[in-house]
Amino acid sequence: MDRKYFLGYNGCPKEDLYVQRRNDCWHINAGVNSIGHTPGYGVCCDIADDSLEARDLSSFLLKTKPIQEFIIQNKFVGTDRCTNIFIDIWNYIQNQ
Numbered sequence: 001m002d003r004k005y006f007l008g009y010n011g012c013p014k015e016d017l018y019v020q021r022r023n024d025c026w027h028i029n030a031g032v033n034s035i036g037h038t039p040g041y042g043v044c045c046d047i048a049d050d051s052l053e054a055r056d057l058s059s060f061l062l063k064t065k066p067i068q069e070f071i072i073q074n075k076f077v078g079t080d081r082c083t084n085i086f087i088d089i090w091n092y093i094q095n096q
Contacts, residue, residue, distance in 0.1 A: 004092060006085050016075060019089055024049050026093050030067045031074065043070045047093065060090050
């Protein structure tokens with residue numbers, strides 16, 4: 001499956017936040033191996049299909065908190081906007 005990008009505004013390259021389907025889970029990647037950054041920059045996590053995070057929005061937001069904090073601190077995205085982005089990601093995952 002192709003990557004679905006969730007940034008690409010306010011000067012942030014769209015490659016800096018994406019979701020991709022991998023081996024029965026959703027891989028969420030923020031900044032890792034993105035253009036212009038060295039390996040190790042950024043954070044990522046996997047949401048397994050059978051996990052609580054895949055079924056419950058609050059658990060999803062808690063699990064992805066390190067990614068949200070990375071985006072807020074390094075991409076200069078406000079907290080409310082970041083929360084909305086991750087709700088968009090949740091909805092995307094639920095509708096696939």
